[in-house]
Amino acid sequence: MKSKGGIRASAIFTALGLGMIVCAGLKVQDVRPIVNPPIRDENLDVGENNASVSLMGQFRSTASAWLWLRADLYLHNGVEMRPISDEELNRGVSVDNARDDGHEKLHAENEITSVPSKERDFRGIFGDVERQVASYQDMHNHVHNDPVVAMPLYRLMTWLDPQFVQGWTMGGMILARDRSPDGTKRSVDFLKEGWKANPTSVDIPSQIGYTIARRTGNLDEAVQYLEAARKLGRKRERDLADQEREGLRTAYRFLALCYRDEGKPELEKSVLEEGVRAFPDDLILPKLLSRCP
Amino acid sequence: MKLDMRLRMTKLRVWRALARGVLLESLRRKDLWVVAILGFLIICAAGALGIFGINGLQAFAKDLGVTVLGLFSTIMAVVTSCRLLPDEIKQRTLYPLLSRPISRFDLLFGKWLGAVLVTWIAFLLLALLTAGALLTFQVTFQPIMLQYVVAKMMGLAVVCAVSLAMGTYMTPQAAATLSFILAFGSSQIIRGLLMAYDASNPVIGWVFKGINAILPQYSLFDLGGRAANTGWAPVPMWVMGFLLAYMLIYCLGMLGVSWTKFRRQAI
Numbered sequence: 366m367k368s369k370g371g372i373r374a375s376a377i378f379t380a381l382g383l384g385m386i387v388c389a390g391l392k393v394q395d396v397r398p399i400v401n402p403p404i405r406d407e408n409l410d411v412g413e414n415n416a417s418v419s420l421m422g423q424f425r426s427t428a429s430a431w432l433w434l435r436a437d438l439y440l441h442n443g444v445e446m447r448p449i450s451d452e453e454l455n456r457g458v459s460v461d462n463a464r465d466d467g468h469e470k471l472h473a474e475n476e477i478t479s480v481p482s483k484e485r486d487f488r489g490i491f492g493d494v495e496r497q498v499a500s501y502q503d504m505h506n507h508v509h510n511d512p513v514v515a516m517p518l519y520r521l522m523t524w525l526d527p528q529f530v531q532g533w534t535m536g537g538m539i540l541a542r543d544r545s546p547d548g549t550k551r552s553v554d555f556l557k558e559g560w561k562a563n564p565t566s567v568d569i570p571s572q573i574g575y576t577i578a579r580r581t582g583n584l585d586e587a588v589q590y591l592e593a594a595r596k597l598g599r600k601r602e603r604d605l606a607d608q609e610r611e612g613l614r615t616a617y618r619f620l621a622l623c624y625r626d627e628g629k630p631e632l633e634k635s636v637l638e639e640g641v642r643a644f645p646d647d648l649i650l651p652k653l654l655s656r657c658p
Numbered sequence: 659m660k661l662d663m664r665l666r667m668t669k670l671r672v673w674r675a676l677a678r679g680v681l682l683e684s685l686r687r688k689d690l691w692v693v694a695i696l697g698f699l700i701i702c703a704a705g706a707l708g709i710f711g712i713n714g715l716q717a718f719a720k721d722l723g724v725t726v727l728g729l730f731s732t733i734m735a736v737v738t739s740c741r742l743l744p745d746e747i748k749q750r751t752l753y754p755l756l757s758r759p760i761s762r763f764d765l766l767f768g769k770w771l772g773a774v775l776v777t778w779i780a781f782l783l784l785a786l787l788t789a790g791a792l793l794t795f796q797v798t799f800q801p802i803m804l805q806y807v808v809a810k811m812m813g814l815a816v817v818c819a820v821s822l823a824m825g826t827y828m829t830p831q832a833a834a835t836l837s838f839i840l841a842f843g844s845s846q847i848i849r850g851l852l853m854a855y856d857a858s859n860p861v862i863g864w865v866f867k868g869i870n871a872i873l874p875q876y877s878l879f880d881l882g883g884r885a886a887n888t889g890w891a892p893v894p895m896w897v898m899g900f901l902l903a904y905m906l907i908y909c910l911g912m913l914g915v916s917w918t919k920f921r922r923q924a925i
Contacts, residue, residue, distance in 0.1 A: 435718060435721065438721075439717055439718070439887070442887050442888070442889065442890075443883045443884065443886060443887030445883070450853070452857055453853075453856075456856060456857075479849065481852055485852070485856070486852065487855050487867060487870075488867075488870055490900070491875055491878065494897055494900055495877060497894065497897045498809065498878055498880070498881050498893055498897060498901075499877070499883055499884070500883035500887055514717065517718070518715070518718060521715075
């Protein structure tokens with residue numbers, strides 16, 4: 366009798382425990398949007414929309430993030446850089462800025478070398494030896510390797526993680542450095558492939574339109590892409606991250622210029638007005654608007 | 659004089675025999691099978707790289723090669739060294755060894771020598787496999803690659819000494835965990851100290867200096883960054899000399915730490 370009662374009690378506790386686990390599991394789904402907000406395609410932090418919770422998705426994001434960092438490393442010929450901290454800036458540590466070699470826009474330059482210079486190093490001979498064995502050099506006014514060396518990595522990272530928008534746009538930018546018609550075509554084709562994988566991206570169609578307008582002068586075709594970017598931007602206005610917002614800003618600017626060159630002042634004006642409303646802090650859009658007939 | 663010479667020869671023979679024992683034990687345990695599996699992984703990775711075409715990926719391939727080499731050889735060094743003494747004690751195979759006329763320091767030194775030998779063999783095998791895979795893709799090597807191999811071997815000797823010392827003070831599992839943390843995390847800890855140093859007060863600054871002096875400076879033995887990228891000159895010979903001296907001092911220090919515990923250990 367006792368044992369029967371014991372069994373019954375333990376069964377009840379087990380059922381209760383299981384019930385609590387199930388409830389907690391269901392509740393976790395409600396918490397997920399808070400602790401793990403909707404994924405921003407263009408960022409490395411979380412990964413991809415469809416497979417963000419799968420191990421494969423995480424692996425792909427991690428691998429593409431790692432490749433992204435390696436690409437940055439090869440641009441600096443192996444010299445490891447890191448973002449400078451606010452504290453270091455306040456202390457007067459100078460940023461290892463890049464020379465104007467045409468590649469400086471390929472990455473953020475508010476950086477210093479990970480291996481510190483002699484002045485920033487308390488380690489004495491250990492520091493001296495590390496500066497000899499590591500790929501270290503004084504990076505003030507540094508130049509970059511030709512970004513073409515990193516292009517295969519962008520190809521690899523977008524293959525591994527097709528939702529990594531930054532990989533597509535950076536790859537497109539690198540391909541467009543070849544100013545021949547063939548280079549432009551390869552860049553646009555690469556970006557189109559990226560857009561196919563990321564149909565809600567604003568940055569990619571914006572860059573396609575920008576590249577076509579600048580390189581081929583085919584404004585009609587460019588307008589199609591820039592208008593698509595504008596439309597997507599309006600639709601996703603609230604969840605646009607920095608990179609995508611920049612894409613939208615570029616779309617407004619170039620769309621207005623395209624309409625101006627096509628002799629469509631009304632369309633130009635409406636685009637600029639919308640652009641100023643979306644980016645009240647922008648310096649170029651109001652100027653363009655003031656010149657609009 | 660003759661006696662001294664004979665004593666030295668005897669010691670050499672003892673160390674050689676002990677090192678040979680570690681090597682044979684490693685073969686018996688099929689540790690080198692792990693190397694073979696890791697080597698197979700390298701070949702597979704190289705094959706996957708070949709799918710994308712190696713054109714333009716030379717630096718990446720070399721970078722990947724040195725990263726994988728560093729990772730796998732460190733794992734071998736830690737796993738081989740951590741269990742040397744605890745296993746001998748557990749399996750009671752230490753008694754017949756200690757019943758012979760050899761000191762406990764000789765035993766430690768011979769074991770360390772064996773661990774270094776096993777690790778170096780594994781490293782060189784993996785290096786050959788990696789080099790072969792890279793050469794298939796016409797990746798070229800510069801003279802600094804030779805310095806990379808030599809420096810890495812010295813670094814692995816330090817990893818073995820640290821892991822062996824950990825193994826004398828704790829269980830093999832705990833020793834392996836701590837050794838891995840040091841092997842893969844010490845450079846990050848040092849970077850953290852460097853970043854925090856300027857903002858700290860003088861007392862804390864001295865603490866940071868102390869921590870930096872005690873921590874094994876594994877990153878100094880890694881020339882992978884230079885070897886993988888192009889246009890880096892070989893490092894000066896004084897640097898290689900410094901690394902050799904640091905390796906000897908640190909290894910002797912770690913063996914001393916192990917001996918301090920082991921000589922009084924009741925078995």
